[in-house]
Amino acid sequence: MQTSFTLAQLADPEIAAADPILRACVHCGFCTATCPTYVLLGDELDGPRGRIYLMKNNLELDEPPGPELVTHIDRCLSCYACMTTCPSGVNYMHLVEPMRHRIEQHYRRPFFDRALRAALNWTLPYPTRFRWALFGAQFAKRVGNVLPGRLGAMVALAPATMPRPTAQERPHFYPAEGERRMRVALLAGCVQQVVAPEINAATIRLLTRHGCDVAVVDGVQCCGALTHHLGRDALDFARANIDAWMRAVEGGGLDAIVINASGCGTTVKDYGFMLRTDPIYAEKAARIAALAKDVSEVMAVLGVTPTRPTGQRVAYHSACSMQHGQRIQAEPRALLTAAGFELAEIPEGHLCCGSAGTYNILQPELAGALRERKQVNIASTGAEIVATGNIGCITQLQSAARPIVHTVELLDWATGGPLPPALA
Ligand code: SF4
Ligand code: SF4
Secondary structure, X not given: OOOOOOHHHHOOHHHHHHHHHHHHOOOOOHHHHHOHHHHHHOOHHHOHHHHHHHHHHHHHHOOOOOHHHHHHHHHOOOOOHHHHHOOOOOOOHHHHHHHHHHHHHHOOOOHHHHHHXXXXXXXXXXXXXXXXXXXXXXXXXXXXXXXXXXXXXXXXXXXXXXXXXXXXXXOEEEOOOOOXXXXXXXXXXXXXXHHOHHHHXXXXXXXXXXXEEEEEOOOOOOOOHHHHHOOOOOHHHHHHHHHXXXXXXXXXXXXXXEEOOHHHHHHHOOHHHHOOOOOOOHHHHHHHHHHEEEHHHHHHHHOOOOOOOOOOEEEEEOOHHHXXXXXXXXXXXXXXXXXXXXXXXXXXXXXXXXXOOOHHHHOHHHHHHHHHHHHHHHHOOOOOEEEEOOHHHHHHOOOOOOOEEEHHHHHHHHOOOOOOHHHO
């Protein structure tokens, strides 16, 4: 795609980063077929190629974003299926996320939209605030959830029961069982530790059982993904985490920073790009990003051998941030198979389930349509259990029909841990 930025525009680091990405796009349109919003809406401007055109025009004309651009960028899930499909290697993520920031800086949304986004950003990355917000949502649910639209969608996502706060989110060191094979830090996360603390507990048991020293490092907070996808500045989260993990790196070394929510993993692995122009943090950010690993990548190195009979038929739902954001496809499937489960492939597995961070709150109709489509595809596998590696998908795909658990909960159970609560 030809671009026509002036030299003055190219002096802006955001434009300088966008220009080669735009030029890599050859308008072939292969990406449209795998874009969930294009599949649902059939509108070129709700597919990646159309969005790329809109962004290019906006940047070239150096205009404030208008309602048309905002509508189509807001409908984008940031699922990055288009990046997996693109034969030209167009890095759509590095176009759309800066555009979300540009929109937040230069576009005045309607009052309710602004208030909702501000409330989500104030609440979700902070476990204590989020816990209180969930108590409110549970109360609204109990009295019948009469709230309309996006507020109703938000309340509907609240879990029926709230787990108690647990100890494993606090800074702590968990020694390896037996001979030490790795030394890792675990990102305890924000939303996940409130709604499903059993995932961190299973991760710590699984890693220590397989020879990892595991540290939950003091000073580490939310990875910043939710704030980043809302178009707001998440760099303070990134800098705080980099400082905390660098202390651990310099204080004894780390083989990996283990992340068990793939949405968070995609963001931490992108810290190097996010802070590329920061003279103090650029190098450290690249180092931390290189250490970041999904728990399935680490367990693929360590290997699993089941110690109890398993054999259940498991539909593995590959989260977009796992398969498209991090290009991790084989490891979770191989681990589940090695642990003795019968793996079922979900048709249309490349399509998002509609969770996508805060998308299921901000775009409830599209998210609901994608959830229904995914549930039908899951049902067609005849699986007894659904496994995935991202808390957003677990929340989105909760169903009375079959339990959904994190992959590590199944691996932990198969290798000697307790039965996952969702299977009890
Ligand atoms: S597949 Fe890649 S090159 Fe083709 S239109 Fe989509 S983004 Fe552009
Ligand atoms: S990120 Fe997902 S929703 Fe957005 S354009 Fe790409 S494929 Fe479509």
